[in-house]
Amino acid sequence: MGLNFVQCNLNHCRVAQDLVAQFMVEGRVDVALISDPYKVDSASSAWHASAGQRKAAIYVANTGVTVANVISDPEFVSARLNGVQVYSCYASPNRPIEDFQDLLRRLEDSIRTVQQEVPVLVTGDLNARSAAWGDWVDNRRGEELELLIESLGLVIANAGSTPTFSRGARSIVDVTLACDTLAARITDWRVLESVFNNSDHHYIRFSLTPGRDQVRATPATTIAPRAWNTAGGVANDTFLAGLILAEWLEQGDLQDWQDTERGASALRSRLTAACDFAFPTRRTTNPRKPPVHWWNADIEALRVECTMAKRRMTRMTS
Incomplete structure (x- = not known):
């Protein structure tokens, strides 16, 4: 990517x-x-x-x-x-x-x-x-x-x-x-x-x-963030079954594990598949949500004003 x-x-x-x-x-x-x-x-x-x-x-x-x-x-x-x-x-x-x-x-x-x-x-x-x-x-x-x-x-x-x-x-x-x-x-x-x-x-x-x-290894699609509800605890047997299923779906291909980056990607793929099998999905937070708690429309407007003032100052000093 x-x-x-x-x-x-x-x-x-x-x-x-x-x-x-x-x-x-x-x-x-x-x-x-x-x-x-x-x-x-x-x-x-x-x-x-x-x-x-x-x-x-x-x-x-x-x-x-x-x-x-x-x-x-x-x-x-x-x-x-x-x-x-x-x-x-x-x-x-x-x-x-x-x-x-x-x-x-x-x-x-x-x-x-x-x-x-x-x-x-x-x-x-x-x-x-x-x-x-x-x-x-x-x-x-x-x-x-x-x-x-x-x-x-x-x-x-x-x-x-x-x-x-x-x-x-x-x-x-x-x-x-x-x-x-x-x-x-x-x-x-x-x-x-x-x-x-x-x-x-x-x-x-x-x-x-x-x-x-x-380019060869990465699909052209964007992967959405994933999350699972583990409030009910982790059923070890169910999670193990998910890992076995994930390994079977990959047909036991070990080539990726010989490279660090591809190995990490393969491990993440298996764990994701096992979690999908073992746990109910949980709705993730909105990726567009402002990461700072104080951000709001008023501050957004003030930032626009600051940007405009900065442009005017740049023109005056250039």
């Missing part, structure tokens, strides 16, 4: 984090790649964060996305999403250049440990500026990041020269990088300059088309 991403620095702001969750619902976004999140729900399997102070995070809103090989560093986090090793990073602008160089060394070491056939996507606010990704200023961090890009053979996905950071003279410090085999699958990369998000960084949105193996 293809993936829809949003990338942004949230400035450690609670409202900005709530707004990105709302944006994902409205825009049908699968994954958020976050720098400087406000809070990470460590109890939720949807959240994956960097170590320590949790400066970077990956939030997977779509339960149909397979997640594996999670890597946590103090300044980046990585997870394999539908077979793509995705990195979300954050480098504070207040740290010395030696710390930034150390981050890039750790990032390079991590990327080089990824299996050669696995595509890599690297995103984040690294506070590095360079004309290579559309900025009009070059700095030392930009030079160091360019060396990393060249060393790893990465491709810069940033397009155009729309600023990603709106404070002051504005700049482009949020980057999206991909290995050469993945770059061709990135589509519709754009900076959403007019969307109000309560952050001084704009949203970056882009999509990732399915790989060839995913």
Whole structure:
């Protein structure tokens, strides 16, 4: 399956984090790649964060996305999403250049440990500026990041020269990088300059088309979320019968189990079939329901007004 991403620095702001969750619902976004999140729900399997102070995070809103090989560093986090090793990073602008160089060394070491056939996507606010990704200023961090890009053979996905950071003279410090085999699958990369998000960084949105193996393996239909009513308890015998039936329906094909991603998909398929057999279905919540409890029509109208004011300000300063 293809993936829809949003990338942004949230400035450690609670409202900005709530707004990105709302944006994902409205825009049908699968994954958020976050720098400087406000809070990470460590109890939720949807959240994956960097170590320590949790400066970077990956939030997977779509339960149909397979997640594996999670890597946590103090300044980046990585997870394999539908077979793509995705990195979300954050480098504070207040740290010395030696710390930034150390981050890039750790990032390079991590990327080089990824299996050669696995595509890599690297995103984040690294506070590095360079004309290579559309900025009009070059700095030392930009030079160091360019060396990393060249060393790893990465491709810069940033397009155009729309600023990603709106404070002051504005700049482009949020980057999206991909290995050469993945770059061709990135589509519709754009900076959403007019969307109000309560952050001084704009949203970056882009999509990732399915790989060839995913096109063959994934049906073209959208699978609705499933849920079952287990209030009456779990009948072990009935559930076991469901698993046996699911295995029989698959005709005992073990080929998928030799691959991690396909094995996970096959296991999920069997468990779904067994639950369908053993339990009554439960109506799921509306996927369009706002994820933040305070969202309402009045706030929606205020956001529209903020967006219009932001556009007027941009015209006046440009």
